[in-house]
Amino acid sequence: MVRIAGRERNFKFMRFLAILAILSIGGIAHAHPVSFKKGVGIMSYNNGEMNEVLLTYSFTHRFAAATTFLNDGDSEFLIPRANFLLKRWNNDDSQGNIYFSAGSGVETYDNKGYGAHLGEFVADWESRKYYTYFEHLYINRENQSNPMIPERDYNHTKLRLGFAPFLADYSDLNVWFITQFDRHMDEDKIEATQFMRFYIKNVLWEVGAGFNGNFAFNFMIHI
Amino acid sequence: MKALLLTFTMLMAANAFAVDRAKDPVATTKNETATNELKVGVKGMVCAFCAQGIEKSFMAQKEVAAIEVSLANKYVKIKFKDGQKLSNEKVAELLKESGYEAVFGG
Numbered sequence: 001m002v003r004i005a006g007r008e009r010n011f012k013f014m015r016f017l018a019i020l021a022i023l024s025i026g027g028i029a030h031a032h033p034v035s036f037k038k039g040v041g042i043m044s045y046n047n048g049e050m051n052e053v054l055l056t057y058s059f060t061h062r063f064a065a066a067t068t069f070l071n072d073g074d075s076e077f078l079i080p081r082a083n084f085l086l087k088r089w090n091n092d093d094s095q096g097n098i099y100f101s102a103g104s105g106v107e108t109y110d111n112k113g114y115g116a117h118l119g120e121f122v123a124d125w126e127s128r129k130y131y132t133y134f135e136h137l138y139i140n141r142e143n144q145s146n147p148m149i150p151e152r153d154y155n156h157t158k159l160r161l162g163f164a165p166f167l168a169d170y171s172d173l174n175v176w177f178i179t180q181f182d183r184h185m186d187e188d189k190i191e192a193t194q195f196m197r198f199y200i201k202n203v204l205w206e207v208g209a210g211f212n213g214n215f216a217f218n219f220m221i222h223i
Numbered sequence: 224m225k226a227l228l229l230t231f232t233m234l235m236a237a238n239a240f241a242v243d244r245a246k247d248p249v250a251t252t253k254n255e256t257a258t259n260e261l262k263v264g265v266k267g268m269v270c271a272f273c274a275q276g277i278e279k280s281f282m283a284q285k286e287v288a289a290i291e292v293s294l295a296n297k298y299v300k301i302k303f304k305d306g307q308k309l310s311n312e313k314v315a316e317l318l319k320e321s322g323y324e325a326v327f328g329g
Binding site (some may be wrong): 013032035036037039060061085088089090091092093094095125126128167168169170171172174199201202204222 | 266267268270271272273274275276277279281292293294295297302319320321322323324
């Protein structure tokens with residue numbers, strides 16, 4: 001009986017990790033999903049259970065083509081997507097943005113391919129001192145054979161709030177403290193992760209630790 | 224692993240505070256013979272990571288010798304090569320392509 005209960009706990013834990021990995025496709029939006037005309041973005045998002053690489057190419061400052069590759073150990077996702085800047089507010093001391101992304105690709109599981117489709121809404125506002133970010137991600141998966149993640153529809157809401165302890169200029173090392181709140185699917189639980197973000201010019205990296213002991217490392221570069 | 228992350232974080236934070244704040248923010252210099260320059264205010268330029276597109280965009284112009292970006296003073300200073308210049312319209316267009324709004328004469 002105890003052994004069965006232990007297996008069930010392991011199964012639930014593995015399922016939780018698998019869901020986290022799937023939902024982390026939305027993690028690409030740690031920076032703007034569209035950059036500048038002819039800008040290339042490379043981002044890597046990693047934790048103990050999965051790795052993700054995202055490539056973007058901005059045709060204009062309002063539209064970028066992108067591809068997400070994600071591997072969680074059981075499933076591999078390859079999802080081409082289009083990112084749109086719907087609205088930007090350029091203020092004297094701040095900037096606000098609204099983005100929408102849509103994509104369709106393939107999930108490979110157990111040597112079989114399944115369709116995977118995503119839609120994402122992002123809104124952010126930042127000044128040199130404060131940073132706010134909201135994201136809602138929806139994923140529709142045709143694969144129902146993975147017992148870890150049997151649901152076809154996923155929803156993930158993310159909120160990030162941050163501040164800079166000092167104001168750095170263009171060539172300086174910028175440091176931010178960011179707290180990220182995640183709500184997965186229809187769960188009532190909200191997870192919090194504390195990040196430290198660093199960037200110099202076109203190179204950005206973040207290290208994070210959750211209150212549950214999870215860690216994360218994100219890296220991004222614009223060229 | 225947590226100890227490693229914590230150590231890395233502390234090191235990076237210490238490094239950040241040690242940055243020489245008096246440093247001139249001049250970005251890149253292609254040609255030291257620049258003789259004229261244009262200073263343009265930029266609305267919405269709050270992030271060095273994002274403003275990198277401005278530097279890239281202007282440095283791709285053959286008329287430009289160097290560009291200086293100041294987040295604190297919200298401007299870019301464009302240094303032109305001898306006898307060359309960009310029109311205000313072109314400067315505004317390049318800033319727009321980078322996602323920002325030009326403010327002349329501010």
